[in-house]
Amino acid sequence: MPIDTAALHRFLTELLGTGGVIDDPAAFARYTTDWAGDKGGDPWMIARPATPEQVADIVAFCHRHQIPMVAQGGHSGLVGGAQPDPERGELMISLERLNRIRHLDPVNFSMSVDSGCILQTVKEAAEEADCYFPLALGAQGSCQIGGNVSTNAGGLNVLRYGMMRQLVLGLEVVLPDGRLWNGMHALHKDNRGYDLKQLFIGAEGTLGIVTGAVLKLAPRPQTSRTALIAVPDIAAALALYGQARRSCCDLLSAFELIPRVCMELAFEAAPDLPDPFDDAHPVYVLMEVSASGPADLDTMIEHLFETGAEQEHVLDGVLASSETQAAQLWQIRESMLEGQQMRGEHLRTDVSLPISGLTAFFEDASHAVTQRSPDTQIIAYGHIGDGNLHFNLLPPARLDLEAKKALLHELEDALFDIVDAHHGSISAEHGIGRVKQAAFLADLSDTEYTLLKGLKQLFDPQGLMAAGRILPR
Known part of the structure; x- marks a missing residue:
């Protein structure tokens, strides 16, 4: 059924006013490009409702006239879920004005x-x-x-x-x-x-x-302490995590794995950012403990340093002495993402494994990558405390763009096979969207697929809402 875009535009303008509708393709770019710079298709137009009732009115109109639609938030997704479908037109519903x-x-x-x-x-x-x-x-x-x-x-x-x-x-x-x-x-x-x-x-x-x-x-936490700890390898980081969970009680709020290569990326992106250590170390852990009541957090972390050093899990460590220094340590974690982006085309993964299986997965995945492409650089970091590892890859700079994409696609397939063999998930937090749909579907059992299709059919029998995300159209 052909879409009467003129009727859609009249309806939206009457409902939302001229400021609530964007129909100029020159203004679409901000809504069709995500944080990583990946671009989706162009929508027919963008509706910007300001109340839940206006959202309901728009969706009801789309339902009556069989108009495909997709909702969008802050453009920070990384799996193409909120970008317009490049293969068919959609009305984009931006929720940026619902901000009370x-x-x-x-x-x-x-x-x-x-x-x-x-x-x-x-x-x-x-x-x-x-x-x-x-x-x-x-x-x-x-x-x-x-x-x-x-x-x-x-x-x-x-x-x-x-x-x-x-x-x-x-x-x-x-x-x-x-x-x-x-x-x-x-x-x-x-x-x-x-x-x-x-x-x-x-x-x-x-x-x-x-x-x-x-x-x-x-x-609200009244006190917090941030520490950057140098460790010899990922196995030591996991052992230290086990110690931290026990010695820091329930006050441990973050435990991040940062290999040295990620530190170098951070310093590339933020040249004024100081290196907290005199010597480079293979792997680092960024951890934070916080408390909303009285607690001796310094003694808690210092004890962790001491016991970790005795067991050869800790090579060196820095305990932030001020909020400014703590912010600098966290800036390393944020700036390494910018440094990775500055390198150009790369593979982003967002996998999760049982925490105890992270070392074995890292070894198997690293071996698979180096066998296929020895010059590909492995950028593996993540939220080690919940088993979430971003095993990212930078292809050889000598390859042209198409060759890089082909190589990364091949390596992604291999990595996802290893994730499956280790009983993990290909998406720890980014979701499926369109980008990971094929890999997601390939791993579903018939029963799971039937149940998921049944849910979609129950809620959206016409397949108008975010069609082609998670499940195929």
């Missing part, structure tokens, strides 16, 4: 927000009420809560606070036929049968458009 903080309850430790709220804004509002929203991402200055919900975002604090799935108490969602489901419950315990909100968390906008969320807050 509706209610904050410091006694209930909860906050109700619109889905278009920027994560950093939510975190700052929580801190003003002496609370803490623990989701921490490199893109927190631009990513939106709705996108965090729809991709089940993880980030740096997962090992202590959990992923987004553990941080959502309630949701408000526009269903594919335009109905507005209100599940904005601020209950910490609710055992009334099926937990519908969980269906939408991590569904990447394929079952509905999240327009609001009730977030679970925590007490």
Whole structure:
């Protein structure tokens, strides 16, 4: 059925006003290109609703007229899920104007927000009420809560606070036929049968458009300590992690693996960033402990240094003595991503393994890469405390762009086979979208595929909402 774009434009303009509709292709670029610079197709136009009811009206119109649509948050996704389909037209629904903080309850430790709220804004509002929203991402200055919900975002604090799935108490969602489901419950315990909100968390906008969320807050940490620790190898880092989990009780909030090659990338991207150590070491661990009450964190970390050194797991260490120094240590973690991006075409993976299996996976994956392409540089880092490893690859600079892409595609297939052999997941937090769909489908059992198709058919029988993401059209 051909789409009457003129009728769509009239409807959107009457509903949203001229400022609520973007139809100039020259203005599409900001919405069609993600953080990594990858571009999707162009939408027919971009709708910018300002209320959940307007989202519902738009979706209902699309449902009646069989108009494909895709919702978008802060453009920080990396799997092509929120970019317009390059093979067929879609209406893009940008949620950037849904940006109200509706209610904050410091006694209930909860906050109700619109889905278009920027994560950093939510975190700052929580801190003003002496609370803490623990989701921490490199893109927190631009990513939106709705996108965090729809991709089940993880980030740096997962090992202590959990992923987004553990941080959502309630949701408000526009269903594919335009109905507005209100599940904005601020209950910490609710055992009334099926937990519908969980269906939408991590569904990447394929079952509905999240327009609001009730977030679970925590007490604001009063003290925190950050340390960068040099270790001989990944096995030592894992052993140190086990010690840290036991000696730091439940106060360990981050434990990041950073090989030396990643440090070098950080210094390339930020030349003024000081190297905390006089000598280079093979592998580093960036860890943070925090407490909302009285706790001797310095003694806790110093004891970890001592016991780690005795067991030859620790080569050297730096304990930040100020917030400025702590920020510099964390800047290493952020700047290495920029350094990687500066190198041009590369493979980004986002795999997860059982924590105890990370060393074996790293060895097998490294062997597979070097066998196929000895000159490819391995950039492996990640949230070691929750088994999430970004095993990324920089192809040889001498190859042209097409040759680099072909090589990286071959290496990705090999890596995903190794992930499967180690009983891991090809997506720890980025999602599936379109980019990882083929690999995702290849690993599904018939039963899993039938169940997933059944869910999509139940919610969106016309296949109009985020079609071609996760499951094929």
